[in-house]
Amino acid sequence: MTLKLFYSPGSCSLAPHIALEETGAAYERVKVALASGEQKTPAYLAINPKGRVPVLAEDDHVVTENPAILRAIARRFPAARLWPDDDIWAEAACLEWCAWLSNTIHVHYAHVRRSERYADDETAKAEVQRKGKEVCRQLWADVDARLKGRTWAIGERYSVADPYLLVFWTWGRGPVLGFDMAKDYPNWTAHARRMAQRPAVQRVFAREELALPG
Numbered sequence: 001m002t003l004k005l006f007y008s009p010g011s012c013s014l015a016p017h018i019a020l021e022e023t024g025a026a027y028e029r030v031k032v033a034l035a036s037g038e039q040k041t042p043a044y045l046a047i048n049p050k051g052r053v054p055v056l057a058e059d060d061h062v063v064t065e066n067p068a069i070l071r072a073i074a075r076r077f078p079a080a081r082l083w084p085d086d087d088i089w090a091e092a093a094c095l096e097w098c099a100w101l102s103n104t105i106h107v108h109y110a111h112v113r114r115s116e117r118y119a120d121d122e123t124a125k126a127e128v129q130r131k132g133k134e135v136c137r138q139l140w141a142d143v144d145a146r147l148k149g150r151t152w153a154i155g156e157r158y159s160v161a162d163p164y165l166l167v168f169w170t171w172g173r174g175p176v177l178g179f180d181m182a183k184d185y186p187n188w189t190a191h192a193r194r195m196a197q198r199p200a201v202q203r204v205f206a207r208e209e210l211a212l213p214g
């Protein structure tokens, strides 16, 4: 079986989509229509009982969770040098980004985008969203501060942390948060613009019909 990525345009599957594209390898893309609830259909739940994208699959192996998927892609295609496993501190820094983006930044964003996960009544949901957005503002500033003076997430070396960061930059400019990314988060925006120079990113943004960071 060929390597398959289950993805949805504009979602967090953008990170492994770019990572796979960076490798130059052949892989199959399977689009999952989140807006129409395809992730909750029995056919999709049979692939990923969590009902989420992304999923990376090859032969009998099915991997969920961005940090694990990104690590698997990097390990599967070592020539692409997407994971700095020859340097203990660079590797720790890469994993640190992946963990933070997945377990903190994504989760706080979900408070704004998916408040129904955290509250039932409308007033409570509105409060979850308000507080979620406030926390996101601070987290976005924390990311921006960490990127100051760096070309890529971990310094001079490109890694899977970079496309993963780009997901949240695009969400920052999107309608849910509506942040002025260039004005309020200039270091992160400079990073996003560097990402936009990469042919793999250009191909994936065109495929997912997203506007490149300008």
Ligand SMILES: N[C@@H](CCC(=O)N[C@@H](CS)C(=O)NCC(=O)O)C(=O)O
Binding pocket: 011, 012, 013, 034, 039, 051, 052, 053, 054, 064, 065, 066, 067, 102, 106, 114
């Ligand atoms: N922790 C997971 C989160 C995956 C996730 O929440 N994916 C979203 C898209 S960004 C999704 O599939 N949402 C569908 C839903 O909530 O129904 C990861 O990092 O892979």
